[in-house]
Amino acid sequence: MEKTLKPRSEKKTENFIAIICLVAFYVLLFLLDNYLPRNSFTTMLIPVLQKSSIFALVCVSMNLLNGFTGLFSLGQAGFMLIGAYVYAMLSIPDEYREAVYQYSGGTNIHFSIPEMLQGVIGQSAGSFFGAIICIIIAGIIAGIFAALIGIPVLRLKSDYLAIATLGFAEIIRAVFQWDKLGKITNGSYQLRKYTAFTDMNINIGGNVIKFTSIFPVFIAMLCILFIILLINSSYGRAFKAIRDDEIAAEAMGINLFKHKQMSFIISSFFAGAGGALLAMYQTTIQAMAFKTAMTYEILLIVVIGGIGSISGSCIASFLFIACNEWWLRFLDSGSLFGIVPVPFFRDGFRKVVFSVVIMVIVLFFSKGIMGDKEISFKGIGGFLKDPFGAKRRKAKKAVAAAAAAEGGEGNE
């Protein structure tokens, strides 16, 4: 198979189509946020879009570590927790602070970044840009924690690294739940009243434009774009080299620890940002929710999407969240299409079906939906012409038969 560089014009048209698709997608989201009527479809679509874009970001950040740098880390939930808490602590308006921290006997934090901005650029824009600043700070704090944890942990390999990161994630959760820190983290009680997705609207001359679902989708897409650019840069190549062969990478002069540390910090930064978005989505957060089960859920999505595939992680996040929260809900409803009563369609049956679906995927598509490939126009075209590779297998068989007929003379 000979592969050559694509001619410039072909690449340009591809980019053009991609931009058009993207613009169309955002126009749809804009309509959904502002003009489409609320019915049973749109009221489910918005939260599913919000949550799946958050999970897509967190899964891609995990994929950067597991799939591209070859570091089997299970600390994602811990860094999300840091991000979520930092975000919440910085953005609770001062007037609600006493009410939120009432069980911890008040708080020592008496400022709120969205409020400070509101004083400068107005009510709605203040909470909008304040939220963005808080998300960035949340990511940075998560990154700083990752840098500290990385120093001892990244000297370990494979399973040991996984266990150590898992342990650190649990330690982080325990520390945030510690009642002695109640005045900062509110101990094991929840944080609430901070800026959420429903506050994401900008008032322009009396017209309120809502960004309820565009906001998380856009932030997640921006972060994922950054990770894609990183992976395609020379640093990304070094990450992949470390994944493929550490000794050879070291012999090429790549500083293993420095690059692993870099990958770990960047991944944790985006996990922290994802945690902040998750806090916005949930409107209340509690450290209890960030258990290892959450890391496993993320890992599951990464595996279903394909380890080492960014587009796989994104597609799998959407499918996973949509099935879990929406499409398989009818299994719990007690009846089919709301008419036919089915006795075993009751609470919890959704989880049973879901587990079976996951088992089928893991057993029969062990490389995940995308393997380590990415979505491309060529790939989509090929899929439309030849779904599930039936023609390709046939062609391969024909080639093999022809080679056998030649009596193995043509072998290389």
Add this chain to the structure above:
Amino acid sequence: MSNTILSIKDLKVNYGGIEAVKGISFDVNEGDIVTLIGANGAGKSSTLRTIAGLVKPAGGSIILQGEDITGENPTNIVKKGITMVPEGRRIFPDLTVLENLKMGAYLRNDNITDDLNWVYDLFPRLKERSWQAGGTLSGGEQQMLAVGRALMSRPKVIMMDEPSLGLAPIIVRGIFDIIREINKQGVTILLIEQNANMALKTAHTGYVMETGRITMSGPGSQLLADDSVKAAYLGKH
């Protein structure tokens, strides 16, 4: 005589309590092919890995062009101009051939196009397959890729750890032709081999290692004619 580029003095390497290299000294002259031959476990690979900085020496010194580089980390050693082709090729299987070659030049900030073309001239096969994943190449091609990747760092000294390992005799001959060709273009080569016959025929200077010590040294042709070397490594005739 040409001047010494790399000089090893009384080098000792330990793994835990085991002494792998027990104080060896040798010089590599600029523009030469120098080979270390010896049986399994003689300490050849340990010597090479120590020079590359992958293993820290227990004693002795490594001097590159008058500068002591003992115990430096691998990154600095590659920067200073010593690159290793590791044993068993160890190319990056999921990276393309081109990406593999670019990894060799990872520490360089200057333009690598000329060197890329140079490597492609040396190995036209790699140019044909530049878009293929490294892992899909045959053993011989992978060895070419490993050598090409090391050359991309523009080394003063290139160290090869058993380039003939696991390759068919005809491919091995090709690899040694390439070693000679690279050397002609001015790269100093330190070669480790179990295939003593080929190595000594190619090398200007040879050293024989046995259980962590150098027991014999001399020009390649002289060692090739030596009776004890013949008996131990070449098979009696």
